[in-house]
Amino acid sequence: MTENSIKKEKKNFLEVKDLKKYFHLRGGIIDTLLSREPEYVRAVDGVTFNIKEGEVFGLVGESGSGKTTIGRLVVGLEKPTEGTVIFDGIDLSSLSNEEMRKLRRRMQVMFQDPTASLNPRMTVGEAVSHPLQIHFPGKKANHRKMMEEHLERVGLSPASYFVNKYPHEISGGQRQRVVIARALITTPELVLADEPIAMADVSVRALLLDLMVRLKTELNLTYLFITHDLATAKYICDRIGILYLGKMAEEGNLRDVYSKPLHPYTQALLAAVPIPDPHQRRTEEMPEGEIPNPINPPSGCRFHPRCPIAEARCSEEEPFLRELLPGHKVACHYAEQFLE
Numbered sequence: 001m002t003e004n005s006i007k008k009e010k011k012n013f014l015e016v017k018d019l020k021k022y023f024h025l026r027g028g029i030i031d032t033l034l035s036r037e038p039e040y041v042r043a044v045d046g047v048t049f050n051i052k053e054g055e056v057f058g059l060v061g062e063s064g065s066g067k068t069t070i071g072r073l074v075v076g077l078e079k080p081t082e083g084t085v086i087f088d089g090i091d092l093s094s095l096s097n098e099e100m101r102k103l104r105r106r107m108q109v110m111f112q113d114p115t116a117s118l119n120p121r122m123t124v125g126e127a128v129s130h131p132l133q134i135h136f137p138g139k140k141a142n143h144r145k146m147m148e149e150h151l152e153r154v155g156l157s158p159a160s161y162f163v164n165k166y167p168h169e170i171s172g173g174q175r176q177r178v179v180i181a182r183a184l185i186t187t188p189e190l191v192l193a194d195e196p197i198a199m200a201d202v203s204v205r206a207l208l209l210d211l212m213v214r215l216k217t218e219l220n221l222t223y224l225f226i227t228h229d230l231a232t233a234k235y236i237c238d239r240i241g242i243l244y245l246g247k248m249a250e251e252g253n254l255r256d257v258y259s260k261p262l263h264p265y266t267q268a269l270l271a272a273v274p275i276p277d278p279h280q281r282r283t284e285e286m287p288e289g290e291i292p293n294p295i296n297p298p299s300g301c302r303f304h305p306r307c308p309i310a311e312a313r314c315s316e317e318e319p320f321l322r323e324l325l326p327g328h329k330v331a332c333h334y335a336e337q338f339l340e
């Protein structure tokens with residue numbers, strides 16, 4: 001590895017600082033007349049993390065943890081209530097709509113459901129070349145060639161066979177490859193992959209993950225990888241952040257978090273990961289109870305109603321994310337007991 005590449009690796013490509021997103025539930029004229037307090041869903045409530053250039057950072061959490069909202073904030077599809085997103089040194093809040101539109105070429109999204117994200121009336125060729133018409137309208141002569149190259153690159157080969165197919169004429173795994181080709185055709189640097197294999201057949205998931213890993217290396221991509229599934233995160237991520245109810249519970253290198261989880265929630269998630277062996281059964285289950293309501297989250301530590309080791313302090317005092325081991329952070333008052 002050259003000195004230059006080491007320097008490049010250390011660069012923070014994305015910096016997310018104290019990000020908050022509250023969605024108004026009520027607060028209209030009737031509530032004003034009735035003097036009712038406005039209500040919010042606190043989807044994201046003060047989340048901070050960085051992603052280095054060329055890294056795969058996984059945001060892992062159950063449904064309702066805020067991970068998809070964070071992804072949308074990072075690529076400018078939503079505006080934050082508070083906090084900042086800095087991409088390659090550019091503060092997104094400082095950009096006009098036109099500047100944001102131009103920057104979006106460098107930040108693309110792979111959505112979860114290829115059936116929903118592909119227009120059923122567009123052929124594969126039209127869908128994949130569509131972003132080129134938006135971002136490079138003056139280079140039409142090259143569009144066809146680039147589109148075919150990208151179809152081949154994601155394994156839809158020969159491209160000529162797929163170009164005129166409609167989404168319903170190809171398999172689910174092939175549709176997901178179309179979504180990947182469409183996201184990569186503008187040569188982005190940051191890719192938000194939002195549960196990119198969740199809808200794919202189990203038999204093709206590993207193939208799609210292998211494809212994403214290969215493309216990351218070939219195209220020098222940085223991924224923000226969103227998933228509810230720790231087994232998937234283990235396959236592809238360099239570092240992960242565990243989200244619980246809009247807050248970061250734990251963050252660190254994948255290996256550290258897997259080998260020494262410091263938060264009771266991470267421990268529960270890991271214990272619930274299925275073992276792909278019919279002779280071994282899990283005895284562990286997720287802690288009882290649903291994720292609480294983000295409109296009125298629990299006081300103190302948000303995990304305390306489900307935490308097996310909660311103490312009285314936990315319902316009164318919020319634990320902040322702190323670095324307990326080098327690069328390994330946790331938001332729990334009592335995490336030291338897991339260091340041994």
Ligand code: SF4
Pocket residue numbers: 263264265301302303304307308309310311314319331332333334335
């Ligand atoms: Fe459990 Fe308390 Fe730690 Fe929260 S702060 S995870 S409730 S022990």
